[in-house]
Structures are given as structure tokens and as C-alpha cells.
Amino acid sequence: MTPASFSPTGIRFENIDKRYGGLYALRRVSLEVPAGECVAFAGRNGSGKTTLLRIAARLARPSSGTVNFLNGSGEKLATPPPAGFVAHATMVYDELTAEENMLLFARLQGIAKPTARAETLLAEVGLLERRNSLVRTFSRGMRQRVAIARALLNEPAVILLDEPTTGLDPQGTSWFAQTVRQLRDSGRTVLMSLHGESEVSTLATRAIRLDAGAVVADTRTGANFRSILAFANA
Amino acid sequence: MALLSNTAVLLGKELRTEFRSRELLTTTVVFILTIVVLFSFTFDPSVNESRRFGPGLLWLAFLFAASLMLQPCFLREQTNDTLSALRLSVNDPFAIFLAKLAANTLFLLLTQVLLLPVFSILYNVPVLGAFPQLILVMFMGSLGLSVTGTALSAISAQARMRELLLPLLLLPLLTPVLIASTEATASLLVLNPIMPWKWLGFLLGFDVVFLTALWLFGEYLLEE
Structure with missing residues (x-):
């Protein structure tokens, strides 16, 4: 990571x-x-x-x-921080490629340099070479890897x-x-x-x-x- | 600004997934063509009858097509629970609605533009003379169908018997849009077309009221 x-x-x-x-x-x-x-x-x-x-x-x-x-000292935070959520459902679009999914959510979250961030995370989950493949062609395990990468986009x-x-x-x-x-x-x-x-x-x-x-x-x-x-x- | 940029990103996603799968557009175009052709065979209308009844038949066909097109709008977000991912990612959930209703309006308008020449030939009603005005009426009518339909699609997607619920809720609620759009279209298909400002104003009012309601209460429609 x-x-x-x-x-x-x-x-x-x-x-x-x-x-x-x-x-x-x-x-x-x-x-x-x-x-x-x-x-x-x-x-x-x-x-x-x-x-x-x-x-x-x-x-x-x-x-x-x-x-x-x-926060780390146990004091209440005024603004809730972003949380990364991964469920049994993958929460990504089958009709988009792995990279398109990552870019979609990165842009919605206002992440600076979304392409670089998406590529870094896809590399970390071992899907960089398959980044241009549609998610619907992925196995269950690969889909869950995309899900993890998506959940980590905003450094939760x-x-x-x-x-x-x-x-x-x-x-x-x-x-x-x-x-x-x-x-x-x-x-x-x-x-x-x-x-x-x-x-x-x-x-x-x-x-x-x-x-x-x-x-x-x-x-x-x-x-x-x-x-x-x-x-x-x- | 975040609302607009999120809406633009989501609209791009809606268009990309639809043009990649072509599920909604293909089904809707085929369905609406079938209805218009069947109507023309059933009634075999004269030119005068076409001018009188054509706009009503046309908008009824659009209404049925809309109820077909709007059904999967939120349903397909449930397959992989992508709606949750969207809700976690956007600051304002209204962006999700705005993108969906913009996409739905665009798809409906595209269907209508494709259908108009077929309607003109089958019913022997010239439409070229008032084409820009017709497009304006169709845009306003489509927006009315989409605003209401998108909101109801979000509600029905979470309900049991969802396939039945959407048309049951949608069709009565869209009666004012159907009447106004039909009247506005009829004014443009007569021999001497006149711009139907009264009906356009009515459609604008309907669109603004429902869009405001969606902006105010849309967040609650997406909650579990």
C-alpha cells in the first residue's frame, strides 16, 4: 500500500x-x-x-x-472523514474498464491527478496490465481487487x-x-x-x-x- | 461548482455505459416504432384525422417508451450496489439525479428525433415546417417525463413489485405533461402553425416545480 x-x-x-x-x-x-x-x-x-x-x-x-x-486522542472530529467501504457487492460498473471505474470515482471525489492515483492503486492490487479490460470480463477475485482499489482512492x-x-x-x-x-x-x-x-x-x-x-x-x-x-x- | 462537475462526470458515465451496451436506446426505439406503426395500421387515419389525433398518439407512445426507459435507471445501480459507491463519492446526491435526468432527457429526445420522420411518413403529416419548434416542445416534454420518472424510478427501485409500481405511479402523475405536450404539438402540426407559448409555459412550470422538489427531497429518495 x-x-x-x-x-x-x-x-x-x-x-x-x-x-x-x-x-x-x-x-x-x-x-x-x-x-x-x-x-x-x-x-x-x-x-x-x-x-x-x-x-x-x-x-x-x-x-x-x-x-x-x-481523532487519535479520542476527541470528537467536527467533520466526518471519508471512509473506504468494501462489501460483497463490488460497487463498480461492469460496463466500464477497471481504469474508467477508478477515474470515475476519483473525479467524483475531487482527487488531484486522478489518472496517476488510479494507476498507482491498480498497480498495487496487481491489475495495471488489465486496466483497459471491462470489469465484466474479470473473475470474482479480480473484481474484489478493483473494489479495494476504489475504496482506497481517497486515503481513508x-x-x-x-x-x-x-x-x-x-x-x-x-x-x-x-x-x-x-x-x-x-x-x-x-x-x-x-x-x-x-x-x-x-x-x-x-x-x-x-x-x-x-x-x-x-x-x-x-x-x-x-x-x-x-x-x-x- | 462541485455539483456541476460531479454531474458532468456522472453524465459522461451514463452516456458511456449506455452507448457501450445500447440496452435502453435499442429497446426503446424498437418499442416506440412498433407502437406508432401499429397505431397507423389500426386507424389508417386521413390527413385531417392525423393532424387531430396524431399528437396524442405520438405522446402516448413517448409516455409508454419513457416508462420502459426509466425503469432500469436506478435498478441497474443495484446489480453491484454502485449507488452506494456513488453516494459515498459525491458531496451532493442531487448530482446523481441531475446526471440521470439529463441522460434520460437526452435519450428520450434522441428517440423522438428518430421517430419524427417515421411519424411524418406513416401519418402523412409534414413536420419540417415547424421542426425547430417541435424540438423545443419535445425537449420540454421529455424533461417533464424525465424529472418525474427519474424520481419515481429511485422510489420504485427499492420497492417490491417494482416493475409494476413505476408505470402505476408515473402514468397518472404525467397526465399534465401529456396534455400540455399534446396540445403544444397539435398547435405546430396544423396548416398554419403557431408557437404554443401557453403550453410551453405550463411545461416549464411543471419542470421547475418537480426539479425543485427533487433538489429538496432527492437525498431522502436515495436513503435506505
Whole structure:
């Protein structure tokens, strides 16, 4: 990964509720993730992992409660910093080439020298030679590489990964784990939702289990790391 | 300025993806040609009947074509959740709407320009005499169809039975545009065409009202 040019950023969720009609996706979720921490969220389908990450990315608004971003000293930031979001869906256009996708999002984000930035990131994810190929001709693993490159365009200090390894083969998962390790080691805050133990989950410095929209276990409060992830597998 | 530059970038993306896939334009042009040809076979109208009923048939065909064209407008952003990527990238979500409605207006206008000579031949109604005025009416009408249709497409894309929902919401809401566009077109297809300022003013008012509503509330339409 390119040398970090971001400020360490943490995130604090306070009493977050998210309702869809009468259904609670999240119930009174309160937790603080200090800058530089790598957190794995585990839980069954529908436990609220995706909703929490989408609220952190400001793609969804909580029904009540607040989300604050914190600087390295734990003080609240006035303006939320950009967050990099990678999900199971690639969030890139199949009808555009890898480079066209990167340039599109770089220009929308007002990045200086978008072509150079796009090429640097495509080189980092090993797709520079295929930059002029349409994304629809890519394998699942290659698409996810474009997704990672897109998410890193604006040097985000917070990376949100929503079940990013779903559908990846072992080789793709290994590459992804290596990338997450680099992101974590560069000082970025990483929040990821996972389905059970994997090469990626071993990189987490903290694990949190969600059940029916509520936090039910957290390694910070003494829960066992492996039991949280093993439970999600059950 | 960020709004305009983001809109321009997104419009470029809309045009590039459409001209690369040619999904919307091809389908819409074929659909609208079929309707106009079928109408002409069904009614076999005389010149006077064509002048009287032609504009209505023409705009009904445009309306059906618009409901077909506008459906995938936000639906295709769901395939790879690209709408989320756009929302994370733009400062003002109105840019997403502006780009989509500009692209939709352009595609509709292109379809109409292609259809006009066919209509003229099949219905024996000369259109060359008032061609620039017709283009203006078609632009205003297309803008009205696109503004409303783009907003409703964003709503229906997140709903169940979305394929049914858009036409059900769109067709009644576009009745004023249909009436004004038909009347304006009819004024230009008579023997001595007159510029339909009253109907153009009505279309302008409709476009401004819906564009303002979209600017004010568009952000909420994109929320989960």
C-alpha cells in the first residue's frame, strides 16, 4: 500500500437503534473503536453487522443514537472523514474498464491527478496490465481487487469491510488477508463483518458478536475471541 | 461548482455505459416504432384525422417508451450496489439525479428525433415546417417525463413489485405533461402553425416545480 497520508481516526457508536418499520435491525448499540484497531463483527445473518457498517459509512441513517468519528486522542472530529467501504457487492460498473471505474470515482471525489492515483492503486492490487479490460470480463477475485482499489482512492483512515471474502477462492482470500494486514499495519482503523473464522479473521485485534441487533459479546469485556467467531459459524 | 462537475462526470458515465451496451436506446426505439406503426395500421387515419389525433398518439407512445426507459435507471445501480459507491463519492446526491435526468432527457429526445420522420411518413403529416419548434416542445416534454420518472424510478427501485409500481405511479402523475405536450404539438402540426407559448409555459412550470422538489427531497429518495 502507498505510504499513509491520513490522520488516525476512531469511531464511537452511541445508543444506535435502527428500525425498518417495526423490525429492529440494531438495538441500543454503544461501542467505541479507537484509532488503529481492527475489529471483526461476527453474528448470524440478520444480526445487524451490515446495518452497523452501513451506518458507519453514512449510507444509512440511524433511527436514533449518534455516530462520531474521533481523532487519535479520542476527541470528537467536527467533520466526518471519508471512509473506504468494501462489501460483497463490488460497487463498480461492469460496463466500464477497471481504469474508467477508478477515474470515475476519483473525479467524483475531487482527487488531484486522478489518472496517476488510479494507476498507482491498480498497480498495487496487481491489475495495471488489465486496466483497459471491462470489469465484466474479470473473475470474482479480480473484481474484489478493483473494489479495494476504489475504496482506497481517497486515503481513508477508516476501512469498512462487509463480508468481503464471500465467494472468493482460497487464493483470493489469501490475497485479501494480506491486503487487510497491510491496511491494519498502516495504522488504519478496520471494521469488518465476517462469517466465522478465516484467514482474515485472525488479523482482528478485537472481536464483537452481534445477535438480533445487539452487542452480546466483546473481547474487550473479556469474551473469548475464538468463541465469538466460532459462534458465528454455528 | 462541485455539483456541476460531479454531474458532468456522472453524465459522461451514463452516456458511456449506455452507448457501450445500447440496452435502453435499442429497446426503446424498437418499442416506440412498433407502437406508432401499429397505431397507423389500426386507424389508417386521413390527413385531417392525423393532424387531430396524431399528437396524442405520438405522446402516448413517448409516455409508454419513457416508462420502459426509466425503469432500469436506478435498478441497474443495484446489480453491484454502485449507488452506494456513488453516494459515498459525491458531496451532493442531487448530482446523481441531475446526471440521470439529463441522460434520460437526452435519450428520450434522441428517440423522438428518430421517430419524427417515421411519424411524418406513416401519418402523412409534414413536420419540417415547424421542426425547430417541435424540438423545443419535445425537449420540454421529455424533461417533464424525465424529472418525474427519474424520481419515481429511485422510489420504485427499492420497492417490491417494482416493475409494476413505476408505470402505476408515473402514468397518472404525467397526465399534465401529456396534455400540455399534446396540445403544444397539435398547435405546430396544423396548416398554419403557431408557437404554443401557453403550453410551453405550463411545461416549464411543471419542470421547475418537480426539479425543485427533487433538489429538496432527492437525498431522502436515495436513503435506505
